[in-house]
Amino acid sequence: MLNDIVEKIHEKFGEGVVERIETQHLQPILIVKADFLLDLCLHLRDTEGLYFDFLSNISAVDYYPEAKFEIVYHLTSIPYQRQLVLKVELFNDRNPDGLPQVPSVAQVWRTADWHEREAFDLMGVFFSNHPDLRRILLPDDWQGYPLRKDYKDPESYHGIAIK
Amino acid sequence: MLTYNQGYENYKKRIAAVSPQEMVINMGPQHPSTHGVLRLELITDGELVKDIIPHLGYLHRCFDKHAESMSYTKTIPFTDRLDYLSSMNNSHAFVMGVERMLGIDKEIPKRIEYIRVLVCELNRIASHLIAIGTYGIDIGAFTPFMWCFRDREHIMNMLEWASGSRMLYNYIWIGGLFYDLPVGFEDRCRDFISYFKPKLVELDDLLSTNQIFISRTANIGVLPADVAINYGCSGPMLRASGIKWDLRRIDAYSVYPEIEFDIPIGKGEMGAVGDCWDRYKVRVDEVKESVHIIEQCLDRLLSDFKRMPDFDPRALVPKRINIKPQEYYIRAENPKGELGFHFVTQERSDIPRRVKSRGPSFNNLSVLPEIGKGQLISDLISILGSIDIVLGEVDR
Numbered sequence: 075m076l077n078d079i080v081e082k083i084h085e086k087f088g089e090g091v092v093e094r095i096e097t098q099h100l101q102p103i104l105i106v107k108a109d110f111l112l113d114l115c116l117h118l119r120d121t122e123g124l125y126f127d128f129l130s131n132i133s134a135v136d137y138y139p140e141a142k143f144e145i146v147y148h149l150t151s152i153p154y155q156r157q158l159v160l161k162v163e164l165f166n167d168r169n170p171d172g173l174p175q176v177p178s179v180a181q182v183w184r185t186a187d188w189h190e191r192e193a194f195d196l197m198g199v200f201f202s203n204h205p206d207l208r209r210i211l212l213p214d215d216w217q218g219y220p221l222r223k224d225y226k227d228p229e230s231y232h233g234i235a236i237k
Numbered sequence: 238m239l240t241y242n243q244g245y246e247n248y249k250k251r252i253a254a255v256s257p258q259e260m261v262i263n264m265g266p267q268h269p270s271t272h273g274v275l276r277l278e279l280i281t282d283g284e285l286v287k288d289i290i291p292h293l294g295y296l297h298r299c300f301d302k303h304a305e306s307m308s309y310t311k312t313i314p315f316t317d318r319l320d321y322l323s324s325m326n327n328s329h330a331f332v333m334g335v336e337r338m339l340g341i342d343k344e345i346p347k348r349i350e351y352i353r354v355l356v357c358e359l360n361r362i363a364s365h366l367i368a369i370g371t372y373g374i375d376i377g378a379f380t381p382f383m384w385c386f387r388d389r390e391h392i393m394n395m396l397e398w399a400s401g402s403r404m405l406y407n408y409i410w411i412g413g414l415f416y417d418l419p420v421g422f423e424d425r426c427r428d429f430i431s432y433f434k435p436k437l438v439e440l441d442d443l444l445s446t447n448q449i450f451i452s453r454t455a456n457i458g459v460l461p462a463d464v465a466i467n468y469g470c471s472g473p474m475l476r477a478s479g480i481k482w483d484l485r486r487i488d489a490y491s492v493y494p495e496i497e498f499d500i501p502i503g504k505g506e507m508g509a510v511g512d513c514w515d516r517y518k519v520r521v522d523e524v525k526e527s528v529h530i531i532e533q534c535l536d537r538l539l540s541d542f543k544r545m546p547d548f549d550p551r552a553l554v555p556k557r558i559n560i561k562p563q564e565y566y567i568r569a570e571n572p573k574g575e576l577g578f579h580f581v582t583q584e585r586s587d588i589p590r591r592v593k594s595r596g597p598s599f600n601n602l603s604v605l606p607e608i609g610k611g612q613l614i615s616d617l618i619s620i621l622g623s624i625d626i627v628l629g630e631v632d633r
Contacts, residue, residue, distance in 0.1 A: 099563045100337060127466050130568060133579045133593035146579065148566045148595075152466060152480065155487055159566065173241060185469030188603045196301070200241060208244035211294035211632060221301055 076102045079158060082124060086117055093163075103146075103159045108176050111162060115182045118149065118158070126151045126158055129179070132189035134197035138223035141167050143174045143199060164199070168224065178204035196221040248290070255280055259287060262614075266295050270375050270618045273628030277605075277621075284613050289606040293599075296632040304592035309335045309558050310411060312592070317405040319576075319594060320630040322367050325360040325396070326571045328409045329353055333490060334567030334578050335411050338560045341553060345412070348542035349550055350492045352418055353409055355426070355534040356396060358527040362433075363392040364572035365520045365527075368625040372517055373444055375622035376453045381444050388436055391429050398422065412553035417544065423535050430528060430535075437528070441521055454517060455508035458608045458620035462511065468607065469600035472574025473519045474624065477503035478511035484570040496533050498526045513623035520625070523572075558587040573597040573625060596630035 076095065083091055091110045096103040106114060118126040126149040135144045147160040164174035178201035180187040190201045191210040198219030201207055208214060218225055227236055255261055265276040274295035280288040300319060304312045316331040317324035336342040370385030393403050398419050400408035408415045444450055460470070462478040475482050483500045485493040501522030503515030538544075560582045568577040574597025581591040601624050609617050 100565050103564065129469055130575060131566065131577050131579055131593065131595040133591070133595075135581050135591045137590075146564070146566075148577070148579065152482060157566075159564075183469065184467050184607075185600050185603060188599065204244070206244055206248070208248055209294075211297045213294070214245050220299070221305075 076104070076158075079118075079124065080104070082121060083114065083117070086121075087114065096161075101157065101159050103161050105161045105163060108162045108164065111160075112177045112179060112182070114160075115147075115179045119182055123154075124151065125153045127183075128152050129183035129185050129189070130157075132186060132193060134193040134199050134221075136197060136221065136223050141165055143197070145176055145193065145199060147179070168222075173198050173200040175200045175202055177202050178207075180204055195219075198222060252278075258282060264617075266292075270621065272371065272622070272626055273631075275602075275626070275628055275631070277617075279614070279617070281614065284615075286609055286612050286614055286617055289609050289617070291602060291605060293602075294632055296628045298629075298633065300594055300633040301592060304594075305589055308587040309589065310587075313410065314405065314407045316594075317407060318629060319596060319633060320364075320571060320573060320598070320627045321404055322627055323357075323360045323364040323572045324404060324406050325353075325356045325409060326364075326569065327576060328407070329357050329491075330567060330569035330571070330576045331578055332409050332411050333569060334565060334580055335558070335560075337567065338563060338565050338580060338582065339411075339555065339558065341412060341555070344553060346542075346548075346553075347492065348538065348544075348548065349414055351534050351538050351542055352414060352550075354491055354493065354496070355531060355538065356399065356406075356408065358530045358534070359392050359396060359426075361572045362524050362527050362531075363389045363396075365524045366392075368520050368572075369440070369444070369517065369524075372622040372625070373450075375618050376450055378444060378447070378450060381440060384436070384440055384443075388433055391432070395422070395425060395429065398425075410551070410554055411558065412551075412555055414550035417548060417550050418538075420544075423539055426531065427535055430531060434528065437521075437524060445518060445521065451507050451514060453616075453619055454513035454623065457508075457513045457616050458612065458623060459509045460511040460516075460604065460608050464604065464607060465511070468604040470574070470604055471597050471600065472571065473516055473523065474574060474601045474604075476501065477516040477519045479503050479505075484568055484575060488568065490569060495537075496530050498530050501526065513619050516623040516625075559585070560587075568595075571597055573627065573630065574601060594633055596633055598624075598626040598628075598630040599633070602626050602631055 093105045118124050128150040130148040130150050133146050143164040145162045149158045166174035193199045195209040195212055259280055259282050262279045265271040266274040276292040278290040279286050303315050313328050316327040319327050366385040366389045370382040373381035397403045400406035460478050462480050465475050465478040481500050481502050501519050503510050507514045562584050564581050566579045568575050577595035579593040580589050583590040609620050
């Protein structure tokens with residue numbers, strides 16, 4: 075079911091883009107390299123036979139205690155009524171000065187703008203070339219990224235006790 | 238650290254660079270027409286809106302964090318609070334996802350599935366009635382609001398009878414239901430439908446062809462189909478732009494394949510396809526379809542899948558949920574659009590590693606700066622009302 079998509083990707087970019095395919099899930103997942111993400115997404119959106127024009131969801135997953143994050147893209151093709159899951163693996167040592175980094179796809183699907191802001195806000199993933207990357211749900215001066223598994227609640231926020 | 242703050246610095250510069258003839262106005266967070274605690278920062282030139290910067294998060298209740306710190310069963314009440322106007326639909330989507338990961342979704346008895354669809358459609362009507370009624374009040378029509386709330390009250394009472402709660406039901410459980418429907422529910426539901434049908438015609442007559450209403454909504458906030466798709470709009474927003482996209486048909490989940498219903502789309506009857514009037518009209522038509530679905534559910538519940546004395550709606554509820562490590566993205570058609578949950582499970586635990594909720598209102602709202610630019614402030618109210626956001630779901 076996924077083979078024709080993978081073939082089309084190989085035709086265009088060669089074998090290097092798709093690292094592997096996970097098939098043990100209910101929906102098979104393509105794991106792709108972050109470097110080619112933007113070109114790949116444009117290709118997936120605009121190529122006849124694919125037309126993944128609808129981005130349902132972007133979610134960031136923290137694999138603490140491993141030094142690994144994953145960004146999962148759930149795409150839908152409205153003309154062909156099919157779904158595709160892309161995943162980018164990011165290895166990061168959780169240093170607050172070096173957030174995991176992935177290219178933004180906001181110029182491919184405008185809806186990615188807010189999804190990426192949410193992932194930046196709550197999970198601390200930096201999306202390069204994002205048009206307007208700032209916190210979306212939490213206040214702008216909040217410290218830390220609460221959905222990370224190693225997040226510690228602050229004692230107070232502007233003098234308001236949190237705990 | 239500076240680079241990570243760059244977005245916020247740019248935003249502050251942008252606000253500081255507003256020219257003297259422009260004005261920055263905060264609409265909300267306590268503004269009646271923002272339907273909750275939403276703040277829109279408007280850059281205006283007189284009555285013209287030059288730019289819109291939405292600020293979210295005033296109702297952020299950490300759903301994702303809650304969901305990954307407690308078991309699937311305990312998360313169901315939290316899903317009710319996402320889109321609190323259609324709690325049944327939220328928990329239906331969540332429960333369906335967990336059932337599919339457990340592999341028990343095919344074993345659920347048909348009676349349970351029909352009851353789920355019945356209560357979901359009742360809730361869909363209730364949600365759309367709020368959308369229509371509050372939209373009327375945004376535009377300046379007070380009567381539809383009172384009529385909608387009067388009819389919604391009947392649905393609230395029925396669902397309270399079934400679940401014990403007025404708005405946040407926790408009725409649909411993993412593998413079953415909280416209880417079977419109360420004795421006599423089907424008859425009362427039928428009575429409601431026969432009462433509601435003429436009321437719906439009345440409501441349609443009152444608002445849809447009202448000249449004042451048309452001149453406030455037709456040709457306002459036109460959302461072309463390609464923009465709607467690119468911005469991730471779903472549900473009535475996407476259908477009003479002329480795309481027949483309904484996950485109840487596409488994914489054919491639950492017992493929807495056995496039920497007949499149409500998918501109303503925007504036709505541009507009063508103006509362009511995808512204007513505010515179309516979005517309103519699609520919701521009215523969807524209420525009619527939901528009534529049709531409910532009638533079919535009632536027929537089946539009274540004939541093929543009758544109430545049996547030994548029927549236990551909790552028979553399949555798992556004692557302990559043990560899902561093998563996997564990922565799954567479930568999506569379902571909520572009154573507002575595509576509600577999705579992305580589950581990442583971890584080994585030997587009934588607590589997921591990650592649950593990401595994809596709220597339809599969150600995505601639908603993101604198109605507002607695009608279609609609201611260059612409009613008048615009063616038209617912006619009309620556009621925002623037609624998007625039909627629920628802040629519980631925008632902020633989650």
